[in-house]
Amino acid sequence: MPPRYRYEEIADDLQKRIEDGEFPPGSRLPSRRELTSHYEVTAPVIDRAMQILRVKGITETLAGVGVYVRDSPSDS
Known part of the structure; x- marks a missing residue:
């Protein structure tokens, strides 16, 4: 198995945290900082x-506001 990039690991971790309900739909993710x-x-x-x-x-990203968990991830 090839090594994974750190950004992939972080994306997977955040996705799991979202799926586990730590960040419910409509909630704002922590800031970049x-x-x-x-x-x-x-x-x-x-x-x-x-x-x-x-x-x-x-x-979804709202410019100048933040990154939010989509209400329905299946919506495009």
């Missing part, structure tokens, strides 16, 4: 993880 501190990585790593969640339809 909070996530960089929590995962001990740089902002670009968090940005890449957020991009994965957005592409999967799990989150």
Whole structure:
């Protein structure tokens, strides 16, 4: 199995936390600053993880407001 990038691990962890109800639909995810501190990585790593969640339809970004868990991940 090839090594995984840290941003993939973070995206998977956040997705699991969302699925487990830690971040319910409609809730705001922690800020980039909070996530960089929590995962001990740089902002670009968090940005890449957020991009994965957005592409999967799990989150949506509201410019200047934050990243939110979509009400229905199956909606596109």
